[in-house]
Amino acid sequence: MKKKIEGKDHGLKDKCPECGSINLVHDYDTGETICGDCGLVIQDVMMDKGPEWRAFTQEEKESRSRVGIPTSYSVHDKGLSTAIDRIDRDAFGRKLPLSTRLQMWRLRKWQIRSRVHSSIDRNLAQAMTELDRLSDKVSVPAAVKEKAAVIYRKALDEGLVRGRSIAAIAAASLYAACRITGTPRNLREVSEASLVNKKDVARCYRLLLRELNIRMPITDPLTYLTKIAERSNVSGHIQGLAVKVLNEAKRKRVSAGKDPMGLAAAALYIACMQANEKKTQKDIADAAGVTEVTVRNRYKTLKRQLKLEIPD
Numbered sequence: 001m002k003k004k005i006e007g008k009d010h011g012l013k014d015k016c017p018e019c020g021s022i023n024l025v026h027d028y029d030t031g032e033t034i035c036g037d038c039g040l041v042i043q044d045v046m047m048d049k050g051p052e053w054r055a056f057t058q059e060e061k062e063s064r065s066r067v068g069i070p071t072s073y074s075v076h077d078k079g080l081s082t083a084i085d086r087i088d089r090d091a092f093g094r095k096l097p098l099s100t101r102l103q104m105w106r107l108r109k110w111q112i113r114s115r116v117h118s119s120i121d122r123n124l125a126q127a128m129t130e131l132d133r134l135s136d137k138v139s140v141p142a143a144v145k146e147k148a149a150v151i152y153r154k155a156l157d158e159g160l161v162r163g164r165s166i167a168a169i170a171a172a173s174l175y176a177a178c179r180i181t182g183t184p185r186n187l188r189e190v191s192e193a194s195l196v197n198k199k200d201v202a203r204c205y206r207l208l209l210r211e212l213n214i215r216m217p218i219t220d221p222l223t224y225l226t227k228i229a230e231r232s233n234v235s236g237h238i239q240g241l242a243v244k245v246l247n248e249a250k251r252k253r254v255s256a257g258k259d260p261m262g263l264a265a266a267a268l269y270i271a272c273m274q275a276n277e278k279k280t281q282k283d284i285a286d287a288a289g290v291t292e293v294t295v296r297n298r299y300k301t302l303k304r305q306l307k308l309e310i311p312d
Helices: 058-063 098-115 119-138 142-157 166-181 187-193 198-211 222-231 236-251 260-274 281-288 292-306
Strands: 002-006 023-027 032-035 041-043
Touching: 119 142, 119 166, 119 187, 142 166, 142 198, 166 187, 166 198, 187 198, 222 236, 222 260, 222 281, 236 260, 236 292, 260 281, 260 292, 281 292
Parallel strands: none
Antiparallel strands: 002 023, 023 032, 032 041
């Protein structure tokens, strides 16, 4: 493995004695330091500070790592604390005597208590557990969960959680993270996965936006198009027609102020009619989670504003 470095690099040679160049190449496989300009071998013995084992795949490298898990905001203590295992055996597999086992049980109990010794730690422990459950239920990536954990920690630092439901703030943080990252999850899906009413989640969401000065991007209806098409078993060709309809609506500013989920459902319904696909408004509305009236109104608006020729 060769690494081109300009300047000092952890005590290695930083200048060529022949031409004075700092364009040095450190070859860690052969242990040599070579000048990139004149080709002089400056150093032929280099200390290898890496591990003594070799790994040929990323999974093997991770399995042989001697460090713990990386720090994570979705863990209440960021994954920095340790845990005493419940295995009552020593390194040779022999069972520990009773006095040692009792001592380890007491140490384990106080270790668990020390991890959540303050009210903030207890709040974070409960919130991160709820956030982990919500993330699994609505199937969001780990990066979105990390973003939601960061938003919740900011709300906790600002004192927004005091007097409010932890589950509601956690659900609002997850919905805000989905909006920021462009993950197609609406408020209804998050509130149904949570144990809190939709109105309470929406109220806490507006509170987070106002107090934390979070600026939300405008939701693109194209984000929800694939999810609706998958639920209603619509082919990729029809999805392409729906994308053209939405792009034309965006160009003529027809989509401004409209619900993105209803707009995507109406565009998909128009594409199905253009391709002679037998899909009713009820099928598309059920897949999108909106009412038939919404699909019908958005369909009429798109047809009138874009002047579409749709067969009966």
